[in-house]
Amino acid sequence: MSPELTGEYLVTHRGDAETASGTVDLRLVLEAIDESGGSDQGETTEPPAYWRETRPIDSVSIDSLEPGETRRVSFDADVAELNERVTAIEDALGASPGTTRIAVVAETTLEASVADDRFVDTRTDRLALEPSQGTYSVSSSLTESQTYEATETIEVPAGPTPLQQYGGPVLIIVGVVGMVATGSAWREDTLALTDPERVRLEYSQARSDLDKWISVGTVPPREGRTIVELSSLRDLANVAIDSDRRVIERPDATPRFVVLDDDVRYIYDPPAAARGEDTDDSPAVTGGTTPDDRTRDPSRNAPPDAE
Structure with a gap:
């Protein structure tokens, strides 16, 4: 099997908001980090890096994303080549400081309106690739979906009560995002194929x-x-x-x-x-010849001269 990982980054717009717009930036990140330095006064922050290399994958503009609609951004990564690049960087440094990480990182920004209020949602999601002796596994780290509250003013003919004057809160969820990774690769039990x-x-x-x-x-x-x-x-x-x-x-x-x-x-x-046949009942055809290889129902163009 090829060591190339193929996957999709999914952006879904949900809730009562209007059509959303925004951008998705995908990149590959190779880095070595100090895991002991990832907190500041009790808050979790990005740990400091000893070195980092970034490769752009794709930048996609989303002009119109309807509620309930999903936009897909495809990506692939040659895990063997990335692992070799990490080794080359460590050889050039003459050391292997910290913990090395290889990841597909997505920076997503979506904007949408509810009741004339404009909301902007920004998130960072990661798909970590973990090579290990000719195999690799993947794991995702996703930012939680954000919920925003807006108040809508409703006009009534006469005698409006406060409840009638100001409708209940309208909730929206912008940017429910997921990563789906399937690929052709050497794997452990994670994502194993029959x-x-x-x-x-x-x-x-x-x-x-x-x-x-x-x-x-x-x-x-x-x-x-x-x-x-x-x-x-x-x-x-x-x-x-x-x-x-x-x-x-x-x-x-x-x-x-x-x-x-x-x-x-x-x-x-x-x-x-x-x-797609059942191999238990129909043994695989591995070769062989027949006296006549003519087709019964050709559906596409044949070359003028097959010889």
């Missing part, structure tokens, strides 16, 4: 990444070609790139990917788990 889920995730990611090299179409009979079975779709795509060919996908109940290069036919058959 073997079929891991196979299906790898296959789906590879099919998406390699889409520009793949055409759906008809594959002619093998006609005496040498058959070479490859163990992954990425390996097959590398063959296509090296030989200046296209990968042809047969969109069947049992899909097959083929590269035709002169008298050699390179094939890859996705395993049953990648196709």
